[in-house]
Amino acid sequence: MVLSYNKVMFPPEQSHKVAEAWAEWLKDNPPDPSIEKTICVGVRSTEDGMALAIGIGDVAKGKAKEALVRNTAQNLFIAGKVPGLRYKAEIMLDVSEAFKLLGMTAPEKY
Secondary structure: OEEEEEEEEEOHHHHHHHHHHHHHHHHHOOOOOOOEEEEEEEEEEOOOOOEEEEEEEEEOOOOHHHHHHHHHHHHHHHHOOOOOOEEEEEEEEOHHHHHHHOOOOOOOOO
């Protein structure tokens, strides 16, 4: 499985603006399951008092570039509306895919 990992950090006092901007983005850019299916979205605070939203998605085969472009576009849209927002979008491999790169099979547990 190829995963998208989207991390968005922002001052907690900007939470309402982040939620509004995300909802606005989704109105015009609904999720596209042919590119990526959301596994989870979570929010927590960091040790330095920032709010941290994390999204993890299951990227469709051959769609890593499209998923990364889409996540980055969403982050840029929200960042343009929220002072102090920082983000990072990444593509990761699950253990099974990582082992395949090594020419190995992952342990059955994974």
